[in-house]
Amino acid sequence: MAIRKSIVLFMSLILALTLFVVGCGTDKGNKLVIGVALPDFDDKWLSYLHDGMKEYQKTQKDVEVIYVDAQNDASKQLSQIENFTLQQVDAIVLVPVDTVSAPDLVDKANQANVPIVVVNRQYKGVDKATAYVGSESIKAGLMEMEEVAKILNGKGNIAIMNGQMGHEAQIKRTEGNKQIIKKHPGMKVVLEGTAEWDRAKGMNLMENWLQSGKKIDAVVANNDEMAIGAIMALEAAGKLNDVIVAGVDATPDALGFVKEGKLKATVFQNAKGQGKGGLETAIKAAKGEQVEKFNWIPYELVTKNNVDEYIKKWQ
Template sequence: MTKKRLVPMLIASLLVLLLSACTAAPASDPSTAPAATDTAATTTGAGSEIGVSIFDMSDKFVSYITQGMKVAATKNNIKATYVDAANNSSQQVQQVAAMIKSGVRAIVLIPTDEASATSSIELANKANIPIVVVNRYYPSVDNATAYVGSDSLTAGTMQMQEVAKLLKGKGNVAIMNGEMGTEAQAKRTEGNKQVISKNPGIKVVLEDTANYDRAQGMALMGKWLASGTPIQAVVSNNDEMIIGAILAAQLENKDKDIIFAGVDATMDALEFMKAGRLQVTVFQNAPEQGAAAIKAASDAAAGKTVEKQIMVPYELVTKDNVEKYIAKWQ
Protein backbone atom coordinates (compact mmCIF):
# COMPACT_ATOMS: atom_id res chain seq x y z
CA MET A 1 0.00 0.00 0.00
CA THR A 2 1.37 3.43 -0.89
CA LYS A 3 2.02 6.09 1.73
CA LYS A 4 -0.54 8.41 0.04
CA ARG A 5 -3.27 5.79 0.62
CA LEU A 6 -2.03 4.80 4.08
CA VAL A 7 -2.04 8.29 5.63
CA PRO A 8 -5.73 9.09 4.88
CA MET A 9 -6.69 5.66 6.26
CA LEU A 10 -4.75 6.32 9.46
CA ILE A 11 -6.32 9.76 9.78
CA ALA A 12 -9.80 8.28 9.29
CA SER A 13 -9.12 5.69 11.99
CA LEU A 14 -7.93 8.33 14.42
CA LEU A 15 -10.98 10.49 13.66
CA VAL A 16 -13.20 7.62 14.77
CA LEU A 17 -11.23 7.31 17.98
CA LEU A 18 -11.42 11.06 18.58
CA LEU A 19 -15.18 11.03 18.20
CA SER A 20 -15.55 8.25 20.73
CA ALA A 21 -13.01 9.41 23.29
CA CYS A 22 -10.95 12.54 23.98
CA THR A 23 -7.86 13.04 26.11
CA ALA A 24 -8.63 12.13 29.70
CA ALA A 25 -9.18 15.14 31.95
CA PRO A 26 -8.37 15.47 35.63
CA ALA A 27 -11.09 15.05 38.21
CA SER A 28 -11.35 18.81 38.55
CA ASP A 29 -12.01 19.28 34.79
CA PRO A 30 -15.18 21.42 34.47
CA SER A 31 -16.38 19.16 31.64
CA THR A 32 -17.37 16.68 34.34
CA ALA A 33 -19.87 19.19 35.80
CA PRO A 34 -23.58 18.27 35.88
CA ALA A 35 -25.20 18.70 32.47
CA ALA A 36 -28.58 19.84 31.15
CA THR A 37 -30.52 21.39 34.05
CA ASP A 38 -28.90 21.97 37.39
CA THR A 39 -29.51 24.04 40.50
CA ALA A 40 -26.18 25.38 41.72
CA ALA A 41 -27.40 26.42 45.17
CA THR A 42 -30.55 27.20 47.10
CA THR A 43 -31.30 30.89 47.51
CA THR A 44 -31.96 32.81 50.67
CA GLY A 45 -34.44 35.12 48.96
CA ALA A 46 -37.47 34.22 46.87
CA GLY A 47 -37.39 35.15 43.20
CA SER A 48 -33.63 35.58 42.85
CA GLU A 49 -33.23 32.69 40.40
CA ILE A 50 -31.05 33.18 37.34
CA GLY A 51 -31.80 31.27 34.16
CA VAL A 52 -28.76 30.22 32.10
CA SER A 53 -29.05 29.08 28.48
CA ILE A 54 -25.86 27.56 27.08
CA PHE A 55 -25.49 27.10 23.33
CA ASP A 56 -23.82 23.67 23.57
CA MET A 57 -22.86 21.96 26.82
CA SER A 58 -20.76 19.40 24.93
CA ASP A 59 -18.33 22.15 23.91
CA LYS A 60 -15.27 21.70 26.14
CA PHE A 61 -14.36 25.37 26.52
CA VAL A 62 -17.97 26.29 27.27
CA SER A 63 -17.99 23.63 30.00
CA TYR A 64 -15.25 25.63 31.74
CA ILE A 65 -17.37 28.80 31.58
CA THR A 66 -20.33 26.88 32.99
CA GLN A 67 -18.26 25.54 35.85
CA GLY A 68 -17.16 29.09 36.69
CA MET A 69 -20.83 30.08 36.88
CA LYS A 70 -21.65 27.18 39.17
CA VAL A 71 -18.79 27.90 41.55
CA ALA A 72 -19.76 31.57 41.76
CA ALA A 73 -23.45 30.73 42.25
CA THR A 74 -22.65 28.32 45.08
CA LYS A 75 -20.26 30.76 46.73
CA ASN A 76 -22.81 33.58 46.64
CA ASN A 77 -25.86 31.44 47.48
CA ILE A 78 -27.54 32.18 44.16
CA LYS A 79 -30.05 29.79 42.65
CA ALA A 80 -29.29 29.23 38.97
CA THR A 81 -30.87 26.83 36.48
CA TYR A 82 -28.83 25.71 33.46
CA VAL A 83 -30.28 24.48 30.17
CA ASP A 84 -28.57 23.18 27.02
CA ALA A 85 -29.65 24.62 23.66
CA ALA A 86 -27.79 21.77 21.91
CA ASN A 87 -26.54 24.21 19.27
CA ASN A 88 -30.12 24.86 18.14
CA SER A 89 -30.93 28.54 17.66
CA SER A 90 -34.74 28.29 17.81
CA GLN A 91 -34.56 25.98 20.82
CA GLN A 92 -32.46 28.53 22.67
CA VAL A 93 -35.00 31.29 22.02
CA GLN A 94 -37.76 28.99 23.31
CA GLN A 95 -35.68 28.32 26.44
CA VAL A 96 -35.34 32.04 27.10
CA ALA A 97 -39.08 32.55 26.59
CA ALA A 98 -39.77 29.73 29.07
CA MET A 99 -37.39 31.29 31.61
CA ILE A 100 -39.20 34.60 31.36
CA LYS A 101 -42.56 32.88 31.80
CA SER A 102 -41.27 31.03 34.87
CA GLY A 103 -40.38 34.33 36.56
CA VAL A 104 -36.58 34.38 36.58
CA ARG A 105 -35.05 37.64 37.79
CA ALA A 106 -32.16 37.61 35.31
CA ILE A 107 -30.86 35.62 32.33
CA VAL A 108 -27.34 34.60 31.34
CA LEU A 109 -26.89 33.66 27.69
CA ILE A 110 -24.09 31.97 25.76
CA PRO A 111 -25.72 32.43 22.35
CA THR A 112 -25.92 29.85 19.60
CA ASP A 113 -25.74 32.42 16.83
CA GLU A 114 -26.68 35.99 15.95
CA ALA A 115 -30.35 35.10 15.45
CA SER A 116 -30.73 33.54 18.90
CA ALA A 117 -28.79 36.40 20.52
CA THR A 118 -31.01 39.02 18.85
CA SER A 119 -34.32 37.31 19.67
CA SER A 120 -33.34 36.37 23.22
CA ILE A 121 -32.21 39.88 24.05
CA GLU A 122 -35.39 41.36 22.57
CA LEU A 123 -37.55 39.01 24.66
CA ALA A 124 -35.68 39.83 27.88
CA ASN A 125 -35.74 43.59 27.26
CA LYS A 126 -39.47 43.51 26.50
CA ALA A 127 -40.05 41.73 29.82
CA ASN A 128 -37.70 44.14 31.66
CA ILE A 129 -35.48 41.26 32.74
CA PRO A 130 -31.69 41.83 32.79
CA ILE A 131 -29.79 39.65 30.31
CA VAL A 132 -26.03 39.10 30.39
CA VAL A 133 -24.34 37.64 27.32
CA VAL A 134 -21.11 35.66 27.74
CA ASN A 135 -18.16 34.87 25.46
CA ARG A 136 -19.84 35.02 22.04
CA TYR A 137 -20.28 38.52 20.69
CA TYR A 138 -22.68 39.62 17.94
CA PRO A 139 -23.79 43.19 17.06
CA SER A 140 -27.15 42.73 18.83
CA VAL A 141 -25.28 42.06 22.08
CA ASP A 142 -24.91 45.82 22.45
CA ASN A 143 -28.61 45.82 23.43
CA ALA A 144 -28.06 43.40 26.32
CA THR A 145 -27.65 44.52 29.92
CA ALA A 146 -23.98 43.49 29.83
CA TYR A 147 -21.45 41.49 27.86
CA VAL A 148 -18.74 39.41 29.53
CA GLY A 149 -15.84 38.17 27.43
CA SER A 150 -12.26 38.74 26.32
CA ASP A 151 -10.77 40.82 23.50
CA SER A 152 -10.28 38.36 20.64
CA LEU A 153 -8.13 40.78 18.64
CA THR A 154 -5.67 40.82 21.53
CA ALA A 155 -5.60 37.00 21.59
CA GLY A 156 -4.74 36.75 17.90
CA THR A 157 -2.12 39.47 18.21
CA MET A 158 -0.39 37.94 21.23
CA GLN A 159 -0.47 34.49 19.65
CA MET A 160 1.06 35.58 16.33
CA GLN A 161 3.67 37.82 17.94
CA GLU A 162 5.07 34.80 19.76
CA VAL A 163 4.94 32.67 16.61
CA ALA A 164 6.80 35.40 14.66
CA LYS A 165 9.42 35.42 17.39
CA LEU A 166 9.85 31.64 17.19
CA LEU A 167 10.05 31.82 13.37
CA LYS A 168 12.61 34.63 13.67
CA GLY A 169 10.47 36.64 11.30
CA LYS A 170 10.52 34.20 8.39
CA GLY A 171 8.40 31.22 7.30
CA ASN A 172 5.19 29.83 5.79
CA VAL A 173 2.12 29.94 8.05
CA ALA A 174 -1.18 28.07 7.81
CA ILE A 175 -4.18 29.60 9.61
CA MET A 176 -6.99 27.44 11.02
CA ASN A 177 -10.16 29.46 11.43
CA GLY A 178 -12.95 28.60 13.81
CA GLU A 179 -16.63 28.87 12.88
CA MET A 180 -16.69 31.52 10.17
CA GLY A 181 -18.43 34.76 11.05
CA THR A 182 -18.08 34.45 14.81
CA GLU A 183 -16.44 37.36 16.58
CA ALA A 184 -13.64 35.16 17.92
CA GLN A 185 -12.82 33.78 14.47
CA ALA A 186 -12.83 37.17 12.77
CA LYS A 187 -10.88 39.08 15.40
CA ARG A 188 -8.30 36.41 16.25
CA THR A 189 -7.48 35.96 12.58
CA GLU A 190 -7.40 39.73 12.12
CA GLY A 191 -4.89 39.93 14.97
CA ASN A 192 -2.80 37.20 13.31
CA LYS A 193 -2.73 39.03 10.00
CA GLN A 194 -1.92 42.40 11.51
CA VAL A 195 1.25 40.91 12.98
CA ILE A 196 2.08 39.09 9.75
CA SER A 197 1.74 42.36 7.80
CA LYS A 198 4.57 43.77 9.93
CA ASN A 199 6.79 40.75 9.21
CA PRO A 200 7.47 40.63 5.44
CA GLY A 201 9.36 37.35 5.79
CA ILE A 202 6.22 35.54 7.00
CA LYS A 203 3.65 34.40 4.44
CA VAL A 204 0.17 32.87 4.83
CA VAL A 205 0.22 29.92 2.43
CA LEU A 206 -2.90 28.04 3.59
CA GLU A 207 -6.10 29.09 5.35
CA ASP A 208 -9.37 27.26 5.98
CA THR A 209 -11.91 26.53 8.71
CA ALA A 210 -12.17 23.56 11.07
CA ASN A 211 -15.08 25.01 13.10
CA TYR A 212 -13.27 24.94 16.47
CA ASP A 213 -13.37 21.12 16.32
CA ARG A 214 -10.49 18.74 17.05
CA ALA A 215 -11.50 16.06 14.52
CA GLN A 216 -12.02 18.66 11.80
CA GLY A 217 -8.66 20.22 12.65
CA MET A 218 -7.03 16.85 12.21
CA ALA A 219 -8.71 16.27 8.85
CA LEU A 220 -7.78 19.74 7.61
CA MET A 221 -4.14 19.33 8.64
CA GLY A 222 -4.03 15.97 6.88
CA LYS A 223 -5.28 17.66 3.70
CA TRP A 224 -2.67 20.41 4.01
CA LEU A 225 0.17 17.95 4.51
CA ALA A 226 -0.98 15.91 1.54
CA SER A 227 -0.83 19.05 -0.62
CA GLY A 228 2.93 19.17 -0.20
CA THR A 229 2.91 22.89 0.64
CA PRO A 230 5.82 23.67 2.99
CA ILE A 231 4.51 24.79 6.40
CA GLN A 232 6.68 26.14 9.21
CA ALA A 233 3.83 27.11 11.58
CA VAL A 234 0.12 26.41 12.08
CA VAL A 235 -1.83 29.11 13.90
CA SER A 236 -5.29 28.13 15.11
CA ASN A 237 -8.21 30.14 16.49
CA ASN A 238 -8.51 27.65 19.37
CA ASP A 239 -6.76 24.77 21.10
CA GLU A 240 -9.05 21.96 19.98
CA MET A 241 -8.25 22.51 16.29
CA ILE A 242 -4.51 22.80 16.92
CA ILE A 243 -4.50 19.53 18.89
CA GLY A 244 -6.09 17.89 15.86
CA ALA A 245 -3.40 19.44 13.65
CA ILE A 246 -0.64 18.12 15.91
CA LEU A 247 -2.08 14.60 15.80
CA ALA A 248 -2.30 14.67 12.00
CA ALA A 249 1.29 15.94 11.69
CA GLN A 250 2.45 13.22 14.05
CA LEU A 251 1.14 10.58 11.63
CA GLU A 252 3.65 11.75 9.03
CA ASN A 253 6.42 12.48 11.53
CA LYS A 254 6.13 16.18 10.74
CA ASP A 255 5.09 17.39 14.20
CA LYS A 256 8.68 18.15 15.24
CA ASP A 257 9.23 20.35 12.17
CA ILE A 258 6.27 22.71 12.71
CA ILE A 259 5.43 25.38 15.29
CA PHE A 260 1.87 24.95 16.61
CA ALA A 261 -0.14 27.74 18.24
CA GLY A 262 -3.64 27.74 19.73
CA VAL A 263 -5.89 29.86 21.93
CA ASP A 264 -7.65 29.09 25.27
CA ALA A 265 -5.00 27.21 27.28
CA THR A 266 -7.34 24.32 28.04
CA MET A 267 -6.02 21.51 30.20
CA ASP A 268 -5.58 19.24 27.18
CA ALA A 269 -3.57 21.90 25.37
CA LEU A 270 -1.37 22.52 28.40
CA GLU A 271 -0.56 18.82 28.57
CA PHE A 272 0.47 18.91 24.90
CA MET A 273 2.65 21.94 25.67
CA LYS A 274 4.24 20.28 28.67
CA ALA A 275 5.11 17.33 26.42
CA GLY A 276 6.78 19.71 23.94
CA ARG A 277 4.17 19.25 21.21
CA LEU A 278 2.48 22.67 21.40
CA GLN A 279 4.57 25.83 21.46
CA VAL A 280 2.07 28.66 21.98
CA THR A 281 -1.39 29.19 23.42
CA VAL A 282 -3.22 32.14 24.96
CA PHE A 283 -5.08 31.70 28.24
CA GLN A 284 -8.71 32.73 28.06
CA ASN A 285 -10.02 32.66 31.61
CA ALA A 286 -13.25 30.76 31.05
CA PRO A 287 -14.11 30.22 34.75
CA GLU A 288 -13.65 33.94 35.41
CA GLN A 289 -15.93 34.81 32.51
CA GLY A 290 -18.59 32.53 33.97
CA ALA A 291 -18.20 33.91 37.48
CA ALA A 292 -18.34 37.51 36.24
CA ALA A 293 -21.52 36.76 34.28
CA ILE A 294 -23.31 35.28 37.28
CA LYS A 295 -22.28 38.25 39.45
CA ALA A 296 -23.40 40.77 36.84
CA ALA A 297 -26.76 39.03 36.42
CA SER A 298 -27.29 38.84 40.18
CA ASP A 299 -26.35 42.50 40.65
CA ALA A 300 -28.63 43.61 37.81
CA ALA A 301 -31.51 41.58 39.26
CA ALA A 302 -30.97 43.42 42.54
CA GLY A 303 -31.22 46.77 40.78
CA LYS A 304 -27.51 47.54 40.92
CA THR A 305 -25.68 49.22 38.05
CA VAL A 306 -23.39 46.90 36.11
CA GLU A 307 -20.71 47.69 33.52
CA LYS A 308 -21.85 47.39 29.92
CA GLN A 309 -18.70 45.48 28.95
CA ILE A 310 -16.79 43.31 31.39
CA MET A 311 -13.54 42.19 29.76
CA VAL A 312 -11.35 39.42 31.20
CA PRO A 313 -7.69 39.76 30.03
CA TYR A 314 -5.88 37.18 27.90
CA GLU A 315 -2.46 35.84 28.97
CA LEU A 316 0.32 34.35 26.81
CA VAL A 317 1.33 30.78 27.67
CA THR A 318 4.59 29.13 26.57
CA LYS A 319 6.80 26.31 27.85
CA ASP A 320 8.38 28.80 30.27
CA ASN A 321 5.19 29.37 32.28
CA VAL A 322 3.02 26.36 31.41
CA GLU A 323 3.14 24.94 34.95
CA LYS A 324 1.51 28.11 36.30
CA TYR A 325 -1.51 27.55 34.07
CA ILE A 326 -1.71 23.83 34.71
CA ALA A 327 -1.99 24.75 38.39
CA LYS A 328 -5.04 26.90 37.62
CA TRP A 329 -7.00 23.80 36.60
CA GLN A 330 -5.97 21.73 39.65
Protein backbone atom coordinates (compact mmCIF):
# COMPACT_ATOMS: atom_id res chain seq x y z
CA MET A 1 0.00 0.00 0.00
CA ALA A 2 2.84 2.36 0.94
CA ILE A 3 4.60 1.50 -2.33
CA ARG A 4 1.44 2.27 -4.35
CA LYS A 5 1.09 5.63 -2.53
CA SER A 6 4.72 6.42 -3.30
CA ILE A 7 4.21 5.59 -6.99
CA VAL A 8 1.06 7.78 -7.14
CA LEU A 9 2.94 10.64 -5.41
CA PHE A 10 5.90 10.25 -7.79
CA MET A 11 3.62 10.25 -10.87
CA SER A 12 1.83 13.35 -9.53
CA LEU A 13 5.16 15.13 -9.12
CA ILE A 14 6.21 14.18 -12.68
CA LEU A 15 2.89 15.47 -14.03
CA ALA A 16 3.21 18.74 -12.07
CA LEU A 17 6.78 19.20 -13.29
CA THR A 18 5.74 18.53 -16.90
CA LEU A 19 2.91 21.07 -16.65
CA PHE A 20 5.33 23.62 -15.13
CA VAL A 21 7.86 23.13 -17.98
CA VAL A 22 5.12 23.35 -20.61
CA GLY A 23 3.80 26.48 -18.88
CA CYS A 24 7.26 28.07 -18.94
CA GLY A 25 7.61 27.18 -22.62
CA THR A 26 4.30 28.87 -23.35
CA ASP A 27 5.39 32.06 -21.54
CA LYS A 28 8.65 32.08 -23.53
CA GLY A 29 6.66 31.41 -26.67
CA ASN A 30 4.74 34.65 -26.13
CA LYS A 31 8.01 36.58 -25.96
CA LEU A 32 9.96 37.90 -28.92
CA VAL A 33 13.66 37.13 -28.61
CA ILE A 34 16.05 39.52 -30.38
CA GLY A 35 19.77 38.78 -30.67
CA VAL A 36 22.06 41.84 -30.76
CA ALA A 37 25.62 41.34 -32.03
CA LEU A 38 27.88 44.29 -31.15
CA PRO A 39 31.55 44.58 -32.16
CA ASP A 40 32.99 45.93 -28.90
CA PHE A 41 31.30 46.68 -25.56
CA ASP A 42 34.31 48.82 -24.54
CA ASP A 43 34.08 51.27 -27.46
CA LYS A 44 32.87 54.61 -26.06
CA TRP A 45 30.59 55.64 -28.93
CA LEU A 46 29.13 52.13 -29.31
CA SER A 47 28.37 52.11 -25.56
CA TYR A 48 25.93 55.00 -26.20
CA LEU A 49 24.35 53.05 -29.07
CA HIS A 50 24.02 50.09 -26.69
CA ASP A 51 22.36 52.40 -24.11
CA GLY A 52 19.85 53.54 -26.75
CA MET A 53 18.84 49.91 -27.32
CA LYS A 54 18.55 49.14 -23.61
CA GLU A 55 16.43 52.26 -23.00
CA TYR A 56 14.07 51.33 -25.84
CA GLN A 57 13.95 47.70 -24.64
CA LYS A 58 12.51 48.89 -21.30
CA THR A 59 9.50 50.34 -23.14
CA GLN A 60 8.68 47.01 -24.83
CA LYS A 61 6.55 44.29 -23.25
CA ASP A 62 7.29 40.62 -23.93
CA VAL A 63 10.62 41.32 -25.67
CA GLU A 64 13.81 39.63 -24.52
CA VAL A 65 17.11 40.95 -25.91
CA ILE A 66 20.35 38.96 -25.84
CA TYR A 67 23.47 41.15 -26.24
CA VAL A 68 26.82 39.61 -27.29
CA ASP A 69 30.27 41.21 -27.58
CA ALA A 70 32.56 40.15 -30.45
CA GLN A 71 35.56 41.95 -28.87
CA ASN A 72 36.43 43.22 -32.37
CA ASP A 73 36.92 39.64 -33.62
CA ALA A 74 35.12 38.96 -36.93
CA SER A 75 35.32 35.15 -36.57
CA LYS A 76 33.86 35.39 -33.07
CA GLN A 77 31.00 37.51 -34.40
CA LEU A 78 30.32 34.91 -37.11
CA SER A 79 29.94 32.15 -34.50
CA GLN A 80 27.67 34.45 -32.44
CA ILE A 81 25.37 34.96 -35.47
CA GLU A 82 25.37 31.18 -36.07
CA ASN A 83 24.41 30.63 -32.40
CA PHE A 84 21.53 33.11 -32.74
CA THR A 85 20.18 31.20 -35.76
CA LEU A 86 20.51 27.87 -33.88
CA GLN A 87 18.66 29.40 -30.90
CA GLN A 88 15.97 30.44 -33.42
CA VAL A 89 15.82 34.04 -32.24
CA ASP A 90 13.02 36.06 -33.86
CA ALA A 91 15.37 38.72 -35.32
CA ILE A 92 19.01 39.85 -35.19
CA VAL A 93 20.51 43.33 -34.87
CA LEU A 94 24.07 43.49 -36.22
CA VAL A 95 26.74 46.16 -35.90
CA PRO A 96 29.49 44.44 -37.92
CA VAL A 97 33.07 44.18 -36.64
CA ASP A 98 34.13 45.07 -40.19
CA THR A 99 32.48 45.55 -43.54
CA VAL A 100 34.46 42.68 -45.15
CA SER A 101 32.87 39.95 -42.99
CA ALA A 102 29.42 41.59 -42.84
CA PRO A 103 27.97 40.03 -46.05
CA ASP A 104 28.68 36.49 -44.71
CA LEU A 105 26.91 37.30 -41.44
CA VAL A 106 23.84 38.58 -43.28
CA ASP A 107 23.86 35.48 -45.52
CA LYS A 108 23.86 33.20 -42.44
CA ALA A 109 20.75 34.94 -41.10
CA ASN A 110 19.03 34.93 -44.51
CA GLN A 111 19.71 31.20 -44.96
CA ALA A 112 18.07 30.57 -41.57
CA ASN A 113 15.12 32.87 -42.48
CA VAL A 114 15.89 35.15 -39.51
CA PRO A 115 15.30 38.89 -40.15
CA ILE A 116 18.56 40.82 -39.72
CA VAL A 117 18.92 44.58 -39.26
CA VAL A 118 22.37 46.11 -39.86
CA VAL A 119 23.10 49.22 -37.78
CA ASN A 120 25.70 52.02 -38.12
CA ARG A 121 28.22 50.40 -40.49
CA GLN A 122 27.26 50.49 -44.13
CA TYR A 123 28.88 48.41 -46.88
CA LYS A 124 28.30 47.36 -50.50
CA GLY A 125 25.50 44.79 -50.51
CA VAL A 126 23.90 45.93 -47.22
CA ASP A 127 20.58 45.91 -49.08
CA LYS A 128 20.58 42.09 -48.73
CA ALA A 129 19.85 42.62 -45.02
CA THR A 130 16.22 43.07 -43.95
CA ALA A 131 16.95 46.73 -43.18
CA TYR A 132 19.73 49.23 -42.46
CA VAL A 133 19.62 51.86 -39.72
CA GLY A 134 22.31 54.53 -39.53
CA SER A 135 23.69 57.81 -40.83
CA GLU A 136 25.27 58.60 -44.20
CA SER A 137 28.98 58.89 -43.41
CA ILE A 138 29.81 61.12 -46.36
CA LYS A 139 27.47 63.80 -44.98
CA ALA A 140 29.50 63.97 -41.74
CA GLY A 141 32.67 64.60 -43.77
CA LEU A 142 30.96 67.26 -45.87
CA MET A 143 29.47 69.12 -42.88
CA GLU A 144 32.71 68.99 -40.87
CA MET A 145 34.86 70.31 -43.73
CA GLU A 146 32.33 72.98 -44.77
CA GLU A 147 32.56 74.50 -41.28
CA VAL A 148 36.39 74.38 -41.33
CA ALA A 149 36.46 76.01 -44.80
CA LYS A 150 34.16 78.75 -43.49
CA ILE A 151 36.45 79.44 -40.49
CA LEU A 152 39.53 79.53 -42.77
CA ASN A 153 37.80 81.66 -45.44
CA GLY A 154 38.53 78.94 -48.00
CA LYS A 155 42.32 79.07 -47.61
CA GLY A 156 44.75 76.84 -45.72
CA ASN A 157 46.79 73.66 -45.32
CA ILE A 158 44.69 70.71 -44.12
CA ALA A 159 45.84 67.58 -42.25
CA ILE A 160 43.34 64.69 -42.35
CA MET A 161 43.26 62.15 -39.52
CA ASN A 162 41.76 58.89 -40.74
CA GLY A 163 40.05 56.25 -38.61
CA GLN A 164 40.68 52.52 -39.11
CA MET A 165 41.59 52.19 -42.79
CA GLY A 166 38.93 50.39 -44.82
CA HIS A 167 36.09 51.14 -42.42
CA GLU A 168 33.10 52.57 -44.28
CA ALA A 169 33.07 55.65 -41.99
CA GLN A 170 36.78 56.29 -42.64
CA ILE A 171 36.38 56.04 -46.41
CA LYS A 172 33.23 58.13 -46.71
CA ARG A 173 34.04 60.85 -44.14
CA THR A 174 37.42 61.43 -45.78
CA GLU A 175 35.77 61.47 -49.20
CA GLY A 176 33.36 64.14 -47.93
CA ASN A 177 36.28 66.19 -46.55
CA LYS A 178 38.11 66.04 -49.88
CA GLN A 179 35.03 66.98 -51.91
CA ILE A 180 34.82 70.29 -50.00
CA ILE A 181 38.60 70.91 -50.21
CA LYS A 182 38.38 70.49 -54.03
CA LYS A 183 35.81 73.30 -54.17
CA HIS A 184 38.33 75.73 -52.62
CA PRO A 185 41.45 76.41 -54.76
CA GLY A 186 43.12 78.02 -51.74
CA MET A 187 42.93 74.82 -49.66
CA LYS A 188 45.03 71.66 -49.95
CA VAL A 189 45.76 68.44 -48.04
CA VAL A 190 49.36 68.56 -46.82
CA LEU A 191 49.31 65.60 -44.42
CA GLU A 192 47.17 62.48 -44.06
CA GLY A 193 47.49 59.48 -41.75
CA THR A 194 45.55 57.04 -39.59
CA ALA A 195 45.13 57.11 -35.81
CA GLU A 196 42.60 54.22 -35.88
CA TRP A 197 39.80 56.10 -34.05
CA ASP A 198 42.03 56.30 -30.92
CA ARG A 199 42.85 59.33 -28.72
CA ALA A 200 46.40 58.25 -27.78
CA LYS A 201 47.20 57.39 -31.41
CA GLY A 202 45.76 60.74 -32.50
CA MET A 203 48.08 62.49 -30.04
CA ASN A 204 51.08 60.52 -31.31
CA LEU A 205 50.26 61.23 -34.97
CA MET A 206 49.88 64.95 -34.25
CA GLU A 207 53.26 65.01 -32.46
CA ASN A 208 54.86 63.44 -35.54
CA TRP A 209 53.16 65.99 -37.81
CA LEU A 210 54.42 68.86 -35.66
CA GLN A 211 57.96 67.50 -35.91
CA SER A 212 57.66 67.38 -39.72
CA GLY A 213 57.79 71.19 -39.74
CA LYS A 214 54.94 71.45 -42.31
CA LYS A 215 52.56 74.38 -41.88
CA ILE A 216 49.15 73.12 -40.74
CA ASP A 217 46.12 75.40 -40.55
CA ALA A 218 43.52 72.75 -39.68
CA VAL A 219 43.33 69.16 -38.48
CA VAL A 220 40.19 67.42 -39.67
CA ALA A 221 39.64 64.07 -37.90
CA ASN A 222 37.23 61.26 -38.80
CA ASN A 223 36.13 61.11 -35.15
CA ASP A 224 36.29 63.09 -31.90
CA GLU A 225 38.67 60.78 -30.04
CA MET A 226 41.45 61.40 -32.59
CA ALA A 227 40.61 65.12 -32.65
CA ILE A 228 40.99 65.26 -28.84
CA GLY A 229 44.37 63.51 -29.17
CA ALA A 230 45.43 66.16 -31.71
CA ILE A 231 44.27 68.96 -29.36
CA MET A 232 46.34 67.51 -26.50
CA ALA A 233 49.49 67.37 -28.65
CA LEU A 234 48.91 70.91 -30.00
CA GLU A 235 48.32 72.24 -26.48
CA ALA A 236 51.50 70.62 -25.18
CA ALA A 237 53.46 72.24 -28.04
CA GLY A 238 51.80 75.64 -27.48
CA LYS A 239 50.34 75.58 -31.01
CA LEU A 240 46.59 75.14 -30.39
CA ASN A 241 45.81 78.81 -31.07
CA ASP A 242 47.34 78.45 -34.56
CA VAL A 243 45.41 75.34 -35.68
CA ILE A 244 41.68 74.68 -36.19
CA VAL A 245 40.62 71.18 -35.04
CA ALA A 246 37.36 69.44 -36.03
CA GLY A 247 35.91 65.98 -35.39
CA VAL A 248 32.81 63.81 -35.72
CA ASP A 249 30.41 62.18 -33.18
CA ALA A 250 29.75 64.94 -30.60
CA THR A 251 30.56 62.64 -27.69
CA PRO A 252 30.22 64.11 -24.16
CA ASP A 253 34.03 64.48 -23.88
CA ALA A 254 34.20 66.28 -27.22
CA LEU A 255 31.39 68.67 -26.31
CA GLY A 256 33.45 69.81 -23.32
CA PHE A 257 36.29 70.71 -25.71
CA VAL A 258 33.84 72.54 -28.00
CA LYS A 259 32.53 74.57 -25.04
CA GLU A 260 36.11 75.53 -24.13
CA GLY A 261 36.71 76.63 -27.74
CA LYS A 262 39.45 74.03 -28.32
CA LEU A 263 37.45 71.86 -30.73
CA LYS A 264 35.97 74.23 -33.32
CA ALA A 265 33.38 71.84 -34.75
CA THR A 266 32.02 68.33 -34.44
CA VAL A 267 29.13 66.52 -36.08
CA PHE A 268 26.51 64.89 -33.87
CA GLN A 269 25.99 61.26 -34.78
CA ASN A 270 22.97 60.14 -32.79
CA ALA A 271 24.26 56.93 -31.16
CA LYS A 272 21.18 56.41 -28.99
CA GLY A 273 18.92 57.20 -31.96
CA GLN A 274 20.67 54.54 -34.04
CA GLY A 275 20.45 52.01 -31.21
CA LYS A 276 16.75 52.66 -30.62
CA GLY A 277 16.04 52.64 -34.38
CA GLY A 278 17.89 49.36 -34.88
CA LEU A 279 16.04 47.51 -32.12
CA GLU A 280 12.68 49.05 -33.05
CA THR A 281 13.11 47.94 -36.69
CA ALA A 282 14.16 44.42 -35.63
CA ILE A 283 11.08 44.06 -33.39
CA LYS A 284 8.81 45.16 -36.26
CA ALA A 285 10.50 42.67 -38.63
CA ALA A 286 10.17 39.90 -36.01
CA LYS A 287 6.43 40.58 -35.87
CA GLY A 288 6.23 40.23 -39.65
CA GLU A 289 5.59 43.95 -40.23
CA GLN A 290 6.89 45.72 -43.33
CA VAL A 291 10.02 47.80 -42.62
CA GLU A 292 11.83 50.44 -44.66
CA LYS A 293 15.01 49.10 -46.30
CA PHE A 294 17.05 52.22 -45.37
CA ASN A 295 16.33 54.19 -42.18
CA TRP A 296 18.48 57.35 -42.00
CA ILE A 297 19.31 59.10 -38.72
CA PRO A 298 20.49 62.62 -39.74
CA TYR A 299 23.80 64.20 -38.72
CA GLU A 300 23.84 67.64 -37.03
CA LEU A 301 26.64 70.24 -36.94
CA VAL A 302 27.80 71.29 -33.46
CA THR A 303 29.78 74.48 -32.75
CA LYS A 304 30.28 76.70 -29.71
CA ASN A 305 27.04 78.50 -30.67
CA ASN A 306 24.77 75.48 -30.10
CA VAL A 307 26.91 73.16 -27.95
CA ASP A 308 24.77 73.57 -24.80
CA GLU A 309 21.73 71.90 -26.40
CA TYR A 310 23.88 68.84 -27.27
CA ILE A 311 25.37 68.69 -23.76
CA LYS A 312 21.78 68.44 -22.50
CA LYS A 313 21.12 65.44 -24.77
CA TRP A 314 23.68 63.40 -22.80
CA GLN A 315 22.47 64.45 -19.32
